[in-house]
Amino acid sequence: MAYQDPNAALPTPAHPMANPGYGKRSAPDQLPARAGTFGHLPAREAYVAGFLDRLPDGAAMDAKTLAKALPLYGQAAIRTALNNLSAAGHLRRVRRRAEDNDTGTRWVFHTYWSRTARDNEWWARLLDGDATGEVRSDAVQGVVPTEMTPTPEDAPDDVRPKAGPSPAYAVLARLGSTEPRLALSHADCVALETLATDWLARGADVSHLVRSLTTGLPEQVHSPRALAQRRLRDKMPPELPERPAPPARAPRTLMECTNCGAPGRPEALPGGLCRACRDADTGDSVAGGDVLAATAVRVRVAQLRTALREPCPT
Incomplete structure (x- = not known):
């Protein structure tokens, strides 16, 4: 019998669609279809893969429906x-999880399909970006490689961004216009900049900082820098308490075991299969102790049957 190429263009039979919001969903960033796309797979898997690849999005992907079509x-x-x-x-x-105005929160189920084979990390990134339907990768986002992106230090002087003064430095530099007795030099502003920055970091606004430095000054200020430094230290606001971390939200998207449907995060389902289904495929689910226990039971039952056949002693 002549062998048929599983990737050959075959007429796709009428295939039932899943309920709206369910069924097949094509993964993004796939390579175009070509001859031999699934040549790395065994014959059966290549045949099924070729059929799945031709199905439209939203088509039913359960084993019962696929078996009728194949x-x-x-x-x-x-x-x-x-x-x-x-x-x-x-x-x-x-x-x-999807929000429904009529029924509230409900779950929709998709089978993501990619004719391009992907590793577990790629599928995990797809899961995290499922809310937008995009994959956060350099190829999709069009990110320029790091070695091709010029840094500010590499830019010419005429286009290099000029760093302006910090907000704390600007406040100190303008003190003289608000209160001439606290006119500070550039060196004074640089020396006091760290203290003023701490004020702003602790929630003080500019007006609070200026009032704290200029209110109740003596008639003559012999050393504006020393007085400002003393007030910045003595009147430093308390540190803001850390905000409690927001409660962890339930994951919006979960992966399912392809075989049994058990939900879990991608790291718990390498290859898309849960541990129990992976062990079943390799035969690891039957421990040696279980085999020995079953053998012992059969031996004991045989002994009891033999004893029942023997006549009772008189």
């Missing part, structure tokens, strides 16, 4: 193929 394989084989496609980086199942 008569070569039953539901169990389709589930296994979906698990393998998930492990290969082509799909993830996601549940997302």
Whole structure:
């Protein structure tokens, strides 16, 4: 029998759509389709992947519906193929909280599909950016590589931004116009700038700072810098208490195990599968102790049956 290329353009049968807001959702930033896109996959997975890639967004992606559309394989084989496609980086199942004016908060379920295989970190970034439907990556955002971005130090002098005085320095420099007895030199402003900055950092506004420095001055001020320094230190406002951290919000989007649907964060579902389903695939879920216990039970039952067949001693 001639082998059919699973990536060949086949007529897509009428496929049922999922309920609005559910079903297939194409991942962003995919490479264009071409011959051999799924050539790295086994024949069954490549066949299923080629079909999924041609489905429109919103199409039903459950194993029962896919098995009806793909008569070569039953539901169990389709589930296994979906698990393998998930492990290969082509799909993830996601549940997302959505606000509904009629029913309040509800969950919608998507199966993200990417013909371009992605690693776990890429899928985690997609999950975090799901609210905007974008992937926060350099390729998508168009970020210029760091080595191509000129720094201010590298810019010519005529276009290099000029650093202005700090707000604290500006307040000190204008004191002389408000109160001539506190006219400060440039050196005085530089020496007192750190103290004035601490005032502003602790919530004091400019008017508060100026009043604290200029109110109740003696008739003659012999050293404006010394007097301002003394007042800045003695009248320093208290440090502002740290604001309590906002309560942690429930995640808006969760990934689901492709096999069993158990929800979790991406780091708990590498390859899109929970630990139990990964262990089941490798046979690790059957511990050696369980096998020994089952063997002991069978031996004991055989002994009891033999004893029941023997005649009772008189």
